[in-house]
Each structure stands twice: as structure tokens, then as C-alpha cells.
Amino acid sequence: MEPLIHLILPLTALTLLGVDFRKALPLALFGLLPDLDALLLIHRSLSHSLPVLLAFAAGAALLAYAVKPGLRNYIVLATLATASHPILDLFTGYTPILWPLSSHSLWVKTELGVHIGGSLTLLPSVKLLAQPTTFHRLESLDAPLFTGEGLITSLILTAPLILKAVRGHYQPHTDTSQESPNEPRSQTLKIESQE
Numbered sequence: 001m002e003p004l005i006h007l008i009l010p011l012t013a014l015t016l017l018g019v020d021f022r023k024a025l026p027l028a029l030f031g032l033l034p035d036l037d038a039l040l041l042i043h044r045s046l047s048h049s050l051p052v053l054l055a056f057a058a059g060a061a062l063l064a065y066a067v068k069p070g071l072r073n074y075i076v077l078a079t080l081a082t083a084s085h086p087i088l089d090l091f092t093g094y095t096p097i098l099w100p101l102s103s104h105s106l107w108v109k110t111e112l113g114v115h116i117g118g119s120l121t122l123l124p125s126v127k128l129l130a131q132p133t134t135f136h137r138l139e140s141l142d143a144p145l146f147t148g149e150g151l152i153t154s155l156i157l158t159a160p161l162i163l164k165a166v167r168g169h170y171q172p173h174t175d176t177s178q179e180s181p182n183e184p185r186s187q188t189l190k191i192e193s194q195e
């Protein structure tokens with residue numbers, strides 16, 4: 001899957017979860033990390049394995065807890081953003097998502113087709129494909145950073161988020177102590193340091 005989608009989907013999900021856009025953006029960048037293996041000319045290496053990513057996240061969480069406990073929410077959200085990457089890839093090609101628990105790379109190939117003729121027929125298809133995992137270096141690698149479909153989907157998803165962030169930035173601050181206690185207030189997910 002193209003890197004742009006790996007960035008925009010966690011960004012949108014984090015913002016919908018209530019994370020401020022300016023904090024969600026650096027967290028969403030974690031969604032790109034697994035594809036850094038392409039720089040080593042390996043396509044979908046162990047960086048696409050959920051057990052490996054969770055082991056790294058557990059190590060980072062332990063370290064952060066010892067150094068700065070307030071970082072734990074950042075680590076949980078960064079882990080979710082990173083984990084979204086192999087889950088998305090699982091639906092677009094063979095991914096070693098369970099390595100080393102499974103020596104096979106998996107691909108969930110699913111679609112819902114429609115045949116329109118004399119009658120209208122739905123054609124659902126779900127296949128779980130598997131092939132042995134091999135991490136071998138390629139001689140070269142060509143891949144799109146984004147496609148036309150990915151670009152327009154990303155623009156439509158992020159335009160409201162950016163507008164909201166900009167509008168919020170320029171809105172004058174109001175004294176919240178004046179608010180009626182019965183008035184609903186917008187909920188945001190707190191990820192600030194809790195020291």
C-alpha cells in the first residue's frame with residue numbers, strides 16, 4: 001500500500017479519537033516506519049510483523065515508564081499507528097504479519113463485486129492466501145509514494161481536519177469558567193505529560 005495512505009489513515013483515526021491535529025501528525029508518522037525496510041531493498045521484512053512491533057513497543061513502554069511515565073499515552077497511540085501499517089498491507093499483498101509465530105506471509109484478498117445484467121447479482125469473495133516468508137534483498141525496488149486515488153482520498157480526508165485545526169488556532173480563547181455547567185463541552189483525548 002502506498003505510503004501516503006499509511007500516513008493519512010492513522011492521522012484521520014487519531015484525530016477522530018480526539019487527539020489534537022498537531023499532536024496527531026507526528027504520531028501518524030509512525031505509520032510509515034515499517035516501510036523503511038525498503039531503503040535496505042527488502043520489501044515487507046520483519047518490520048511488518050505484529051509480534052516484532054509489539055515487542056519493540058513493550059520495550060519502549062518499559063523504558064518510557066522508567067524515564068517519563070507521562071509518555072505512556074504517546075507510546076500506546078504510536079504503537080497503534082505503527083500496527084495499522086501491516087494490517088493495511090495484509091489486505092493488499094503477502095505480509096509476514098505473524099512472523100516468527102508463523103513462517104508464512106498472509107494476504108486477505110476480499111472484494112464484493114456486482115454483476116448487472118438481466119438481474120443484479122452480488123459476487124462476494126474472501127480468500128486467505130499464504131506463502132512461505134522469505135526476507136531477501138531485491139536488486140532494485142520501484143513503488144509509488146502515492147497514486148491518484150490515494151492522493152484525492154487523502155485530500156478529502158484531511159481537508160476538514162486541517163481547516164478545523166487552523167480555525168481552532170485562530171479562534172480567540174474564551175473564558176471556560178463562564179460556560180454553563182449544562183452545556184456539552186467537546187471531548188479531547190488527553191495525551192499531555194501527567195507529571
Ligand SMILES: [Zn+2]
Nearest residue numbers: 001034035089
Ligand atoms: Zn508496508
